[in-house]
Amino acid sequence: MFKVVIPARYDSTRLPGKPLLAIAGEPMIAHVCRRAQEAGADEIIVATDDGRIVQAVSQLGIRAVMTRADHQSGTERIAEVADICAWPEDTLVVNLQGDEPLLPPACIRAVASALAGQTRAGIATLAAAIDDDQEIFNPNAVKVVLDKAGYALYFSRAAIPWDRDAFAKTPQQPRGHMPYLRHIGLYAYTVGFLRRYCSWPTSALEAVEALEQLRILWHGEAVKVNIIEQAPPAGVDTLEDLQRVVRLLAGQHEFS
Numbered sequence: 001m002f003k004v005v006i007p008a009r010y011d012s013t014r015l016p017g018k019p020l021l022a023i024a025g026e027p028m029i030a031h032v033c034r035r036a037q038e039a040g041a042d043e044i045i046v047a048t049d050d051g052r053i054v055q056a057v058s059q060l061g062i063r064a065v066m067t068r069a070d071h072q073s074g075t076e077r078i079a080e081v082a083d084i085c086a087w088p089e090d091t092l093v094v095n096l097q098g099d100e101p102l103l104p105p106a107c108i109r110a111v112a113s114a115l116a117g118q119t120r121a122g123i124a125t126l127a128a129a130i131d132d133d134q135e136i137f138n139p140n141a142v143k144v145v146l147d148k149a150g151y152a153l154y155f156s157r158a159a160i161p162w163d164r165d166a167f168a169k170t171p172q173q174p175r176g177h178m179p180y181l182r183h184i185g186l187y188a189y190t191v192g193f194l195r196r197y198c199s200w201p202t203s204a205l206e207a208v209e210a211l212e213q214l215r216i217l218w219h220g221e222a223v224k225v226n227i228i229e230q231a232p233p234a235g236v237d238t239l240e241d242l243q244r245v246v247r248l249l250a251g252q253h254e255f256s
């Protein structure tokens with residue numbers, strides 16, 4: 001059993017009103033909500049700071065919760081929802097971003113399953129093998145290194161692990177012995193973890209790499225990572241992204 005909370009801000013520097021932009025005759029947020037429904041969530045809540053999104057979501061029969069406008073991240077917005085709803089500390093919540101209309105429901109189930117029954121970690125996330133060598137050196141592709149039990153050792157925009165011998169022989173085209181994993185930014189948390197996380201200050205590592213998840217490792221908590229077979233399609237950040245999603249979703253309403 002898990003809940004899905006969908007943070008959805010109206011204001012966006014590159015795409016104002018992004019959650020309400022039309023895709024295949026429906027607002028983007030409708031497609032995101034449908035992905036959560038298809039994943040089997042027992043409760044779905046859209047967390048927003050804008051009444052227009054509340055109105056659009058209500059027409060879909062999905063609950064929307066108004067949250068403060070001063071949150072610095074979707075994680076903080078979800079924590080406020082957990083407090084408003086008075087969820088117990090062991091409640092399992094998946095953070096599904098409001099600009100992910102193509103995210104396969106199987107990914108939502110996978111991250112929820114990774115956290116279910118955990119005694120060591122209060123948060124879980126996903127990773128997928130990197131097939132394109134150039135992606136290893138792309139700072140926009142976040143890499144993760146795991147321990148033998150599947151918990152994160154470190155996240156970085158750099159090429160980690162650094163294969164000294166392979167990189168020395170063929171720079172920019174590594175073929176070492178260890179697989180490279182790309183972090184997929186989909187998270188499941190317990191409510192207890194969310195409350196702890198929001199009490200922590202920004203860490204030095206987080207500030208240097210511009211990676212929010214490093215705050216968790218900095219404070220000594222475990223992150224469980226579930227490896228999936230294939231990275232999901234990218235979300236919507238730009239007009240070009242929106243046009244790509246419109247083409248892909250035209251006439252399609254089923255995902256696995």
